[in-house]
Amino acid sequence: MEFLIQELVTLSIMAFAVSMDAFSVGLGLGLAPLKIKQVFRLGLTVGMFHVFLPLAGIFAGRLLSDQLGFYTTQVCAVLLIAIGLEMFLGSFGRNRRKKMLFPKGIGMIMSALSVSMDSLPVGLTLGLFGSKTALAVLLFGFFSCILTWTGILFGKTMKGWFGHYSQAFGGSILFFLGLKLLLP
Incomplete structure (x- = not known):
C-alpha cells in the first residue's frame, strides 16, 4: 500500500510538471477572446494528447526495459534530467513561440500537440521504470486538462504575467526528480 501511495504521489508530481x-x-x-466551448474543447484536446503520447512512450519503454535491464533507473534519470533541462532552458530561450496558433480546428490540434510532445519521452521513462500504465496516463490527462483550463482562466485575469515561468517551474521539477533517481 505504501508503494502505491508513493507511486501515486510521484506520478502526480510528474504529471503536474x-x-x-x-x-x-x-x-x-487567456488573452484571446475565447468562447467557453473553445476553452472546454482545448482543455480536453490537450488532455487527450497527454494521455496518448505518454501511453505510446510507456509501451516503447517497456519494450526497451527488457533490453536495458540493470541500467533502467539510470536511463530514466538521465531522460528526466534532459527533458527538465530542455523545458527550463526553452522557457527562456529565443526559440519560444512568439505567436500562438488560434485554438480552433487544426490550430487547436497543433497547440495541443505542441504542449504534449514532452510527455512522450516522459512516458518512455515511465515504461522503462515499470509504472502503472492506467494510473500514469489518467493523471497526465487529468492534470493537463485542468491546468490548461486553469491557465486560460488565470490568463484572462492576470493577462499573462507568469507565461514562461510556469514552464521553467515544470522543467525544474522533472530535473530534480531525475536527480533523485540518479543519486542514491
Whole structure:
C-alpha cells in the first residue's frame, strides 16, 4: 500500500510538471477572446494528447526495459534530467513561440500537440521504470486538462504575467526528480 501511495504521489508530481507547459499556453490563450466551448474543447484536446503520447512512450519503454535491464533507473534519470533541462532552458530561450496558433480546428490540434510532445519521452521513462500504465496516463490527462483550463482562466485575469515561468517551474521539477533517481 505504501508503494502505491508513493507511486501515486510521484506520478502526480510528474504529471503536474509535464502539464505546466499546457498551463503556460493557457495563460497566453487567456488573452484571446475565447468562447467557453473553445476553452472546454482545448482543455480536453490537450488532455487527450497527454494521455496518448505518454501511453505510446510507456509501451516503447517497456519494450526497451527488457533490453536495458540493470541500467533502467539510470536511463530514466538521465531522460528526466534532459527533458527538465530542455523545458527550463526553452522557457527562456529565443526559440519560444512568439505567436500562438488560434485554438480552433487544426490550430487547436497543433497547440495541443505542441504542449504534449514532452510527455512522450516522459512516458518512455515511465515504461522503462515499470509504472502503472492506467494510473500514469489518467493523471497526465487529468492534470493537463485542468491546468490548461486553469491557465486560460488565470490568463484572462492576470493577462499573462507568469507565461514562461510556469514552464521553467515544470522543467525544474522533472530535473530534480531525475536527480533523485540518479543519486542514491
